[in-house]
Amino acid sequence: MSSNQFSTFWVDERLYGVNIQMVQEITKSMNVTDVPLAPNFIKGLINLRGQIATAVGLKELFELPASDAESGKINVVCKSESYLISLVVDEVGDVLELEDHQFEMTPETVSPKVARFMTGVYKLPNNLLSVIDIKKVIDFLNV
Amino acid sequence: MNKVDMEGALGEFFSECEEILQRVTSVLTKLESHELTSDAIDSLYRDVHTLKGTSQLFGFQRIGLIAHAIEASLEPVRQNKVKLDRQFVDLIFKSLDLIDQILKNPKLDLENDPFLQNELMHILPKMIETSNKRFGGEFQLDHSLIPSEKVSLDTLASISHDELVEQQTQSVNSNTVNQQGDRPQANILKLKSEKNISGEEQQLESSTIRIQVSLLDKLMNLVGEMVLARNQVLQFARTSDNNEFLNLTQRLDLVTSELQDNVMKTRMQPIGSVFSKFQRVVRDLGKELGKSIELVIEGSETELDKSLLEAIKDPLTHIVRNSCDHGIETSEERKKSGKHPTGIILLKAFHEGGHVIIEVRDNGRGLDPKKIISKALEKRIISSEKANELSESEIQQLIFAPGFSTVEHVSSVSGRGVGMDVVKTNVERVGGLIDLSSQPGLGTKIKLIIPLTLAIVPAMVVRNQKDFFAIPQVKLQELIRxxxxxxxxxxxxxxxxxxxxxxxxxLPLVDLHDLLAPDSNKIKRNIFNIVILKTESQSYGLVVDEICDTADIVVKPLPQFLKKNEILSGATIMGDGSVALILDTQGVAQKSGAHHVGASKDLKSMIDTKKKTILLDKSEFLFFNLHRPGLFALPLVLVHRLEEFSSNQIEVSGQEQMVKYRGTLLPLINLDRYLGGQSEIVPNGDNKISVIVVSKHNRYFGLVVNEILDILSSDEEIKPLLKEARGVLGNLINSDKKVLTILDALGIIDDILGIPKNKQPLKKLAKTKILFAEDTVFFARMVKKVLEDAGAEVDHFENGQLALDRLKKSDASTYSLILSDIEMPVLNGYDFAKQVRGDAKFQKLPLIALTTRFNKIDQKKGLESGFNKYLEKLKSDELLEAVHELIGVR
Structure with a gap:
């Protein structure tokens, strides 16, 4: 493992990334069907050209405080095994190619509410990128 | 026959052959566990005979020959001269395999297929040889088809149907049979090309065509998309008033529906086609492993999409093989652990909530957690620290881990390079789930949950607020506004x-709005749109904002985590491209507690079923309470229905209270007042009254009680009260040691109707023996007690036939009188009476019918059948009077 490409995005002004191999596509906000009785981070279901994806609000998933800022406009659709999960994020960033030496394990101080979905952190020159593991998200959903 | 007819006929021939093979296989497999009845052997024989006949008709001479050999060898079995044994059955199985192969590939090149050559050469002569040996020459083969009792390989080899007739008359040297091994194969078997068969094949090719499943898949997806597109067009068409366009859309609608139906048809197959193969698998494996295993199949008619069927075939085979290999113990082991020596594997398929569930259950040794852990450690699937933390079910899940296999040695049976991990992957590939539960020593259950993702289902679309929900129409009973x-x-x-x-x-109602948003305020509705849904146990009404339309939907599975709320079974894409959720009707009922509301309904349905199955060893009582201390009960056999009425439905006529019920008036009897208590009917908190409906004199009467509690079975006798009380039969003690007062419902009704009780004292019935037929334990006990108290001796039988059998063994003077119920199993009262009267000995014997079917027509029928009297049950005074009268007359 020499390098990895990450699709990055912003949630509540923080930078996150997902391994690009997991990302199927990125779309603007779509018509969402509510799922009754589901936890609040389940934003609903969207029709992705005949396939149904579950929209998961990252802000709600990470239990970040609600803010007035415009949020949840973009869907980062990820595929893992048979699951089609759409991460609802605020803004999409660049695709970054990162080196192993930039990587560090998730520091202990990171709130466990977010840390449980992370594989680690990449140190960017002027920022930090939290790597989200889709499988961990799905595992969490399935518990 | 023209070409089209011929093609159709050939197709039918093939499917018939397949059916016959399946049937024969299943009959033969039964042989292992059960003695074959002569019916079964006859059907076996008939099937093989049909196979022979039709295959010859269609020019498949080779099949005909094999079938003939089987038939011939079965003949003595049919005549009971020989018993089918294992070896024999094996032989038949092998020949069936051969037929199967020829059927699957009629063009099969026998000359270049050493395997088939070998098979053909070995089996046929051997079969005939075996049957001959067995019958010790006694049995001769039918000479019309096969040359002699010893068929030569040369004959077989050179037979083509043109020459068949000629060949049949020839007698052939029997030595060739034994010499077959020495001869070079190619010389022996020179099957000539069968011109006619190739002719059939050409027609066959034009009538059936092999298609890649992937192509069918594509077709199916396209049809799914087309249905959606059609839906969109239809939706759009609603806004248009262009007639031409509307006509076109109508046609499009029709054609699409038809297309969809037909594409679906191409793919649906009953799962039995896969299941039936396992009979053989299990049988062969059991033999190979030296175990006694029986396969039980349920739900083989469950239809499943072809591609899903294909997809689960291998995993299922693996699971079944595993069950045979690892699950079921050897007979000795089973005996040691106190089990039946024959292990059972249950294969069961059924539809449930948009899924097809396939269960493979065995009653074998179950999974051994220790063994699994040590294996998992050995294969480095888990670390030793982790091993200690695993729960039992987590340990069981380990067998699905890649590279896991619990057998010490890779056996030919289940160790074929694939493990349960492959099974899991395969099932999950089609969107299915696999679930495993096992109890050490008791067995293992593996459940495959296969979604109907490919299925298009008709559904009803309803609206709640802004959201749309689909309800599969199979769950729908009716719509009410x-x-x-x-x-x-x-x-x-x-x-x-x-x-x-x-x-x-x-009908319990569930408001969809309240269900989906339990925290929000309830809506006050003026109009209730009710969708009446049925679940396994009951019906309920779902109240929705709007009932929109029907639509054909393509069911898309939901991710597991969205099914936690249990009220959703899937999702679908609507005509406008939005996603709608599919409601799980069973889940909705459970979530809403509609099944609690329906509790009294359960009791009702219980009564309905109870009435059908009269238990012979126990009497049953419905118990309830009144507005007075103590528990009260009625014999359940008297209860017609349980009802609940609103107190404002009660109407008063004169002194009587009644309610409208099924188009007539139901008089209400206030048990409290009758027993000397409260004179007013007291409704419960919801202004309801509970009523037990009892039928008597062909009329219904409603007994008003406070609360209906439960049903009690008791084999205790009813103990009479010390002092006779009005309307009470006696006491009974229930399982909680509480005393139940058994009320005399019919007596109470008579009392209220003013029918007087006969108080005249009667003489003792000394030296009177009475034959008594009655199937209901409660009545039997009551009547017996009344008669015995009066001094008579009573022989009671549970139905007419038993009583008749006893009677026939007796003299004309053994019994002084016969009492009989009318509705009884095996032999009813009318027929019983006719048979008694049919015997000259008993023509004058007094015969009394005791029944609850008390009306003029039945009474007339009873008297015509030969009864002297036709009495109502539980009226001991009348009964005693009648008994006295009839015995006195004699």
Whole structure:
């Protein structure tokens, strides 16, 4: 493992990334069907050209405080095994190619509410990128 | 026959052959566990005979020959001269395999297929040889088809149907059979090309065509998309008033539906086609492993999409093989652990909530957690620290881990390079789930949950607020719209829950809005749109904002985590491209507690079923309470129905209270007042009264009680009260040691109707022996007691036949009198009476019918059948009077 490409995005002004191999596509906000009785981070279901994806609000998933800022406009659709999960994020960033030496394990101080979905952190020159593991998200959903 | 007919006929021939093979296989497999009845052997024989006949008709001479050999060898079995044994059955199985192969590939090149050559050469002569050996020459083969009892390989080899007739007359040297091994194969078997068969094949090719499943998949997906597109067009068409366009859309609609139906048809197959193969698998494996295993198949008619069927075939085979290999123990082991020596594997398929569930259950040794852990450690699937933390089910899940296999040695049976991980992957590939549960020593259950993702289902679309939900139409019973303003009484509240009175039955209502948003305020509705849904156990009404339309939907599975709320079974894409959720009707009922509301309904249905199955060893009582201390009960056999009425339905006529019930008036009997208590009917908190409906004199009477509690079975006798009390039969003690007062419902009704009780004292019935037929334990006990108390001796039998058998063994003077119920199993009262009267010995024997079917017509029928008297049950005084009268007359 020499390098990895990450699709990055912003949630509540923080930078996150997902391994690009997991990302199927990125779309603007779509018509969402509510799922009754589901936890609040389940934003609903969207029709992705005949396939149904579950929209998961990252802000709600990470239990970040609600803010007035415009949020949840973009869907980062990820595929893992048979699951089609759409991460609802605020803004999409660049695709970054990162080196192993930039990587560090998730520091202990990171709130466990977010840390449980992370594989680690990449140190960017002027920022930090939290790597989200889709499988961990799905595992969490399935518990 | 023209070409088309011929093609159709050939197709039928093939499917018939397949059916026959399946049937024969299943009959033969039964042989292992059960003795074959002569019926089964006859059907076996008939099937093989049909196979022979039709295959010859269609020019498949080779099949005909094999079938003939089987038939011939079965003949002595049929005549009971020989028993089918294992070896013999094996031989038949092998020949069936051969037929199967020829059927699958009629063009099969026998000359270049050493395997088949070998098979053909070995089996046929051997079969005939075996059967001959067995019959010790006694049995001769039918000479019309096969040359002699010893068929030569040369004959077989050179037979083509043109020459068959000629060949048949020839007698062939029997030595060739034994010499077959020495000869070079190629010389022996020179099957000539069968011109006619190739001719058939050309026609066959034009009637059936092999298609890649992937192509069918594509077709299916496209049809799915087309249905959606059609839906969109239809939706759009609603806004248009262009007639031409509307006509076109109508045609499009029709054609699409038809296309969809037909594409579906190409793919649906009953799962039995896969299941039946396992009979053989299990049988062969059991033999190979030296175990006795029986395969039980349920739900083989469950239809499943072809591609899914294909996809689960291998995993299922693996699971079944595993069950045989690892699950079921050897007979000795089973005996040691106190089990039946024959292990059972249950294969069961059924539809459930948009899925097909396939269960493979065995009653074998179960999974051994220790063994699994040590294996997992050895294979480095888990670390030793982790091993200690695993729960039992987590340990069981380990067998699905890649590279895991619990057998010490890779056996030919289940160790074929694939493990349960492959099974899991395969099942999950088609969107299925695999679930495993096992109890050490008791067995293992593996459940495959296969989604109907490919299926298009007709559904009803309903609206709640802004969201649309689909309900599969199979769950739908009817739609009802109730306007409260027009009919304010129709929607009522029962213990805080809405119920609707549907043709006299209470239907629990579930408001979709309340269910989906339990925290929000309840909506006040003036109009109830009710979708009546049925679940396994009951029906309920779902109240929705709007009932929109029907639509054909493509069911898309939901991710597991969205099914946690249990009210959703899937999702679909609507005509406008939006996603709609599919409601799981069973889940909705459970979530809403509609099944609690329906509790009294359960008791009702219990009564309905109870009435059908009269238990012979116990009497049953419905118990309830009144507005007075103590528990009260009625014999369940008297109860017609349980009802609940609103107190404002009670109408008064003169002194009597009644309610409208099924188009007539139901007189209410206030048990409290009758027993000397409260004179007013007291409704419960919801202004309801509970009523037990009892039928008597062909009329219904409603006994008003406070609360209906439960049903009690008791084999205790009813103990009479010390002092006779009005309307009471006696006492009974229930399992909680509480005393139940058994009420004399019929007596109470008579009393209220003013029918007087006969108080005249009667003489003792000394030296009177009475034959008594009655199937209901409660009545039997009561009557027996009455008669015995009066001094008579009573022989009781549970149905007419038993009583008749006893009677026939007796003299004309053994019994002084016969008492009989009318409705009894095996031999009913009317027929019983006719048979008694049919015997000259008993023509004058007094015969009394005791029944609850007490009306003029039945009475007439009874008297015509030969009864002297036709009496109503539980009227001991009348009975005793009649007994005295008839015996006195004699």
């Amino acid at each position: 109730v306007d409260i303003e027009e009919n304010s009484k129709s929607i009522e509240k029962l213990q805080g829950q809405f119920v609707f009175r549907l043709r006299g039955d209470l």
